[in-house]
Amino acid sequence: MRVFILAGEPSGDRLGGALMEGLRTLRPEAVFEGIGGPAMEAQGLRSRFPMSELSIMGLVEVLPKYFHLKRRIEETARAVLEMRPDVLITIDSPDFSLRVARRVKAASDIRTVHYVAPSVWAWRPGRADKMAKVIDHVLALLPFEPPYMERAGMECDFVGHPVVGEPQATLAEIAEFRAASGLGGAPLLLVLPGSRRGEVERLAPIFGAALKMFFHDNKDMRVVVPVVPHVADLVADHVAHWPGAPVLVDARGLQAELAASRKRAAFAAAELALAASGTVSLELAAAGTPMVIAYKLNWLTQKMAERLVKVDTVTLVNLVSETRVVPECLGPGCTPEAIAACLSDVRRAPHAQDQAMALTMERLGRGGEPPGLRAARAVLRRLRA
Structure with a gap:
């Protein structure tokens, strides 16, 4: 199984690390390429460039780095198309992730999964409809999010939040x-x-x-x-x-x-x-x-x-x-x-x-199956279907 996976900030890196661990549990032969931080690298990923380049928030912060980010988007999309993975998994950071997915979808039929539903219940509800043009399947962290994604035409599974599976201090x-x-x-x-x-x-x-x-x-x-x-x-x-x-x-x-x-x-x-x-x-x-x-x-x-x-x-x-x-x-x-x-x-x-x-x-799922494993099951179940 070939997976291209990318995250753009520390919270996304933790999600990606847990998901990669879940996928390795279910599909030990899985091969990963992409962009991530320490948690994803601990699962065997060699990040194509430092994830910190993408950890930017807000219009004013993005503008000075616009052309560099645009080059990284093009570079990442080309890498996905060259790999021809079974699935492209993008994690949060929608300004980067969804632009990569758009370019990949325009040039291929590679399946796309986005981890972390956009907070359309909070602001800009139209984002779900735009996202549905390039994303096939959404992994939601919050239990009330799937209906918003499904109404826009995407598959969606609530998989819980990884925080509930993280160990607490003794x-x-x-x-x-x-x-x-x-x-x-x-x-x-x-x-x-x-x-x-x-x-x-x-x-x-x-x-x-x-x-x-x-x-x-x-x-x-x-x-x-x-x-x-x-x-x-x-x-x-x-x-x-x-x-x-x-x-x-x-x-x-x-x-x-x-x-x-x-x-x-x-x-x-x-x-x-x-x-x-x-x-x-x-x-x-x-x-x-x-x-x-x-x-x-x-x-x-x-x-x-x-x-x-x-x-x-x-x-x-x-x-x-x-x-x-x-x-x-x-x-x-x-x-x-x-x-x-x-x-x-x-x-x-x-x-x-x-x-x-x-x-x-x-x-958010405390006491149940680890969210990373639940997310991996959801990816594989929908991929087989």
């Missing part, structure tokens, strides 16, 4: 992490300013200012900041001026299992978290860590989003649990004052989010 791991980081028994505030450079540059100064306000009445806490390698130096520069004697959880120089252990221990040990909007809210819910979500776009992208967004929350825990218990500081509301106030509120009522986080994990 007490021994938490103790080791605290000892190795010199944290003692201090209560921890986990801070996650994003995995893209643009996000970090926008959010880190706001987060830092918010922490200075929050720490005025919470001097007992320590700050822990997990970072992905390609923004580690940038994050380190920002957090050097934050209160709470920040500890970076940096995977560079560590063996993969130790790095993963330190990260999950940081999530589990934290009393509360401040995080950029995104999939990380589900990782926090899996660890049972109450959170505040904050995000700020560039001015132009923000104005466009205000006209297009159809939902009153962007946090997946709120959406999946059908609650609004996770506080959000978004757009013009992403201010140090608002963030500090929300952090104080969450610390005063630390269990207010417990039920919503547990329900989210249940609805």
Whole structure:
């Protein structure tokens, strides 16, 4: 079995790694080519170029890199056509993925699968109809998404979210992490300013200012900041001026299992978290860590989003649990004052989010077959049909 698979950012890389593992379980002879990061490379992929080149978000960020991205799209489409795989699997990053799929479909009958349904329930519902012209089958992470895709003419399977199958920290791991980081028994505030450079540059100064306000009445806490390698130096520069004697959880120089252990221990040990909007809210819910979500776009992208967004929350825990218990500081509301106030509120009522986080994990498939294996079964079942 020949598979061309591509992802454009860390969350997609984790999905791709789990899916590749599932496909190898069911079809050990599977051969992979494509683009991915550490999780996919751990399953045997040799990425055609660094995935970080595609980890760009927002109109303002994309424009300066437009011609380079266009060349990468053409290069990737040619590679797919040369391989002639049984299936092309694109993972999230629709601005890149779907342009590749469009070129492949225009020149061949190669089957196309897209992993992560576009959030048409939130904004730009017409995307599903456009996507149906180049995608045969969608793997959905959220249980309410298949009807939207099927109405547009695509096959769609809810396969659960990989976060529900990821291991959680043991007490021994938490103790080791605290000892190795010199944290003692201090209560921890986990801070996650994003995995893209643009996000970090926008959010880190706001987060830092918010922490200075929050720490005025919470001097007992320590700050822990997990970072992905390609923004580690940038994050380190920002957090050097934050209160709470920040500890970076940096995977560079560590063996993969130790790095993963330190990260999950940081999530589990934290009393509360401040995080950029995104999939990380589900990782926090899996660890049972109450959170505040904050995000700020560039001015132009923000104005466009205000006209297009159809939902009153962007946090997946709120959406999946059908609650609004996770506080959000978004757009013009992403201010140090608002963030500090929300952090104080969450610390005063630390269990207010417990039920919503547990329900989210249940609805996303916790306790069932691993989502990566479910996704692999769905790909193979539809491919045979």
